[in-house]
Structures are given as C-alpha cells and as structure tokens.
Amino acid sequence: MRDRSGAVRGAADGRGERARGHAVPPRPAPADAVTDTTESVVTELNVALGTDYRLVRQLPGGFQSSAYELSDVGPRVVLKWCDDPGWAPRVHRAAELVRRARAAGYPTPAWLAVGTTAAGSPYQLQTYVEGRSLADASSIGPSLARELIRISETQRDLVPDQDSNWSVWSAGVVFDGWDGVWDRVLGYGGEATDLLERYGALCRPYRDHALPVDDLVHGDLNVGNVIVDNGRVAGIIDIEAAGGGSRAYDLVSLATSATRDGAPAGVDELFLEAALRAGGRTVVAICAAAAYATIAEFVRDRSTYSQELVLDGARRLLELLDA
Template sequence: MGAGVRRADRVTTHEWPRSPRIDAGHVLERIADITGVRLELEGPAPGGEVGAAYVRWPDGRRSVLTEGRSRTGPLVDKARAAGVPTARQELAAHVDGARVIVQQRLPGTPPERVDAALIRQMIAVNDRLAGLLAGEPAPKPADLHLTADGPGFCLHEPLERHSDRTARLLERIHAIGAQHPAMVGDDLVHLDFHPGNVLVVGGRLTGVIDWDGATRGDRHFDLVTLRFMLTGQDPSAVRLLDERLETISARRRQAYWAHMSLRLVDWSIRHHDDATVEHWLDVAESGLT
C-alpha cells in the first residue's frame, strides 16, 4: 500500500479537505433571523482549530459562540453534576447545516505554562468522570477509527499518500486497530482533553471547555491524549501521567496512542505545514512500540 509511495509523489496539503473555521459574524446574523435574539460579536476566542468567539447578550451578559453536537449537552450536564467546572448551554440553533451553540463564559484563560500542579488538577477532573454513564443504556462502543476514516478527522488517505514515513505509521495504526478497534467503558470521555481546553485563574483550574466530542468509554483515553500532547514538555508533569497510565494495559495505551497519532498527523497534513507534520510524527513514533 502507501509505504511504496515516494516522497516526490506526495499530495500537497491544499488538496486535502479542510474543516472550515466558524464565521461568527454570519452565524450571529442567522441566529437573529432564526430566534430573534441579537448578540453582539466581541471578538475571537483564543485557541481551537475550528474557532469560537466571544459574544454579548442585549442585557450585557458575556458568552461564547461555538459549534456543538446536540447529544453532548446532557453529557456536559453530567460532568457538571459530578463537580467538573463546565459551561451551561444558553442557546442553540442550526445554521447552514451546522449546529451552533451559545454557552456560558467561564472565568479564566488557557494556561500559558503547563506544570505538575496543573496536571494534578486535570487528573482529578478525569477521576470525576469515572463510571458516570454506568446507569445509561450502553450504545455501540466508541470507534477509534484505526481501520477506517472518522467523521471529518482521523482520515487515512492523507497518511497513506503524504510520505513514506506517514505511510509506515498508517500501517502500524492499522495493525493496532485490527486488535483493538474500539473504546469500551462506562466513563464519560471528553475526547480532546489537553491544556488548550482548560481554563485557569492564578494556577487554579476554573473550566473545562470544548466537549463537542464527548462520548462514553474509558476515561484513561483522555489521559493518553494529554500525555501525547505533552510529549517533550515538563518532565514532572509527564511523569505524573506515565505513573497513572501504568494502571491500564499496554494494549489499551497503544490503541489510544494510535488514535492520537492518526488524528494529529492527519490534521497537520491537511491544515498545517511540514514542520508541524514532522513534529507530530516524532511524537507518534515515540509512543508506538
């Protein structure tokens, strides 16, 4: 398969489909048309690949506009009831085929520095998600997309065609997926748990945001995501995660790491430059044994 594709034959990044960023001004106009509520655009919110924006209600309240799936609202409510600081949804509408939400603006900003103290707080948040969905009807296990494309992310063809190195990584991902294709469990999983999706004030964690991918499964997936993103950073923070992840099987760790490898390398091929692709390839390869 793609391992035989030469680097000179690679497909350039701009030829791959990209996920569009939210056009906040247009969305606010459509929300006004649909609901009669006119929100004022204050400006873009920091971070995120698809984007979010700060908005103001007519009564002066400040909120956040973003995209979101309808099924995640009840899951976020469960996380909040368990003591996780999450934002309440205040308005939802379908705009041009996408669901957009206006949600409570939590205090704080994404951390400028990630240290062991923050990671301890994030691990504590992760612990609160244990077994939250045990009383709910069990759906089909969450697909890790290791053998077939995900819905707009975790695409396989970009890795197959980008370079020899990405094609070899994809072969490894397929081999892991053949043994462990899905994630099972009764925990609530954030699915994109990293420092860019938490808010802090003075080093204290004040919010966990961007629950759009929330699902049922194994909360340790979120810790593997966090570990993946922190590779090469503060050794004390990384050590805390490695110690916690020793409590799960190597097979599960490999499957979750393979998912993150596919997700970040694919996304970088389609949305970023070669240096970013090479960075996430280094990280991916460092954890696949």
C-alpha cells in the first residue's frame, strides 16, 4: 500500500488546502492585514516588470480567482491573482508544470510572469487566448470530445514527483478522511449523502491499491475551462491547481462536466471510456468519488439549481460505471 501520509502537504497549507480541487474560493485576509485590489496588483506588476499594463476588463467565469484582460502597446495578456498568500507556492510550482505541459503539446496559455505582491498575493500573467469558453457544453460533439481526449495523452508521465499529487489526495479523501470533506457530505442527508455512500461502496475494494502518480493533472478541468476557436480547442485555462496523478482524473472531470453542462448524449461516455483506458476502474472510481465529495461541498451554499446539476453529474457517472 502506498504511504499517503503527507504527500500532498506541499499543495498549500496542508492536507485540506488546495488539493481541494474543483472549486474552493480563497480565504479572505485577516481584517488587519493589508489587502490587494486588482488595480494594486497591476501597479506592482508594472513596477516589477517595467511595463505599462492597464486594466481593460474582468473576463467572465472563474469561481476561484478572477481573470482580467490587460493591455499596453503589445499583445493582449491576462492577469490572474488570488488574495490567499498560502496559495503562492502552488502558483509558483504550476509555472514549471505549465512549461512542461506546453513543451509536450498541451494547449494551455504561456505564463509570461509569476510573482507575489508585497501583501503576499500570488499572481501570474499569461497570454490571451482567442476564442470562446465552452461554458455551454451543448456544442461539444464527438469530434471535439475526441480532440480533448487526444490532448489528455500529452499529459502522460510529465510529473515524476509526488508534490501536490491528485492521486494521493483522492485516496486520502476517500479512505483516510483528509480535510474532513467526506464526513461533512455524509452529514448532509438526502441524495447528496446517498450518492456519496454509493461512491464509498464502489471504492471500498480498492483501499489498498496504489494509484498512478506521474501524469500531469489539471485538477479543475471542466468544459468552461476549454477555449474553442473555429471548432477546435484553442486553449485550456485555469491550470493553477495542476499537479501529478493520473490523467484519468481530468477525463472523469470532463465526463461529469459534460453531463452537468448540457453536452449532447454520449459525450460523457466518450470521456469516461477514455478515463477507464487511461487509469482503469480503480483509478476512475477513487478520483470520481473524491471529486464528487469536493464539489458537493462547494455547491452546498449555492443555488438549488447548482446542487441539482452536481447531483446529475455524480448520478450519471455511477450509472455509467454500473455502480
């Protein structure tokens, strides 16, 4: 059995700090702390880089940290920043993973600069990707789904270490109670709990199985993070949560996102079949269970509509797995 005792502690502040994966907003700074604004981050960035960027607009989307278009006399760029100083090590590590991913052909935007403000807020400046987000998955046909599946193959064997590892984190959440999220969702009652219990039963035979750890994992992949231009994938964004693990994690995430976000019938099956080929049933079950627990907690205080979409995705995946 693989030792899981702390392999994700470099994720941010500990077991529960961002290997949280799907969507956990940054913690607010203490009341007496100096806090950043987007304008102040742009000012510090300009001083650090000797540039003259100005804020153009906030880009749509982004549950965890917003993205902003900046411009100067050169090409358009995107600023992302977060007011959680504890997230800074993860952002700096992600910069190296972005470099590796792009070298392997993974279509994520280039990071032009990474830094930390005087108040401790991490930021990155990246190239602007032309196109539109697939927030509405109804336009994802089999051809686009297969393109995303081919892209996932570029993630193979890119992260030969266990820092910030999604496989380790997934097993820790499901079997060892990391972050307490599993027990919290069990306490919700209703279908949210019923589905988690079904995921628990699905995973129980795999407790002592070691999961693959060497692939690049985006960690927060959903159809809204895919930019499409002229019917082709132009970019995959919001990669700050990247780490090691099995690429099956991202394919499982795409499968549930396809269901939640309205992809045509059969697209979720294509993603799940690819996940099973990439990692096998053990990996898919454990990654899906951990991801569901996390997103179920994330939408707990959001709209009933959002909660129903998450339940739909989780229910559908269990159906496809005959579980």
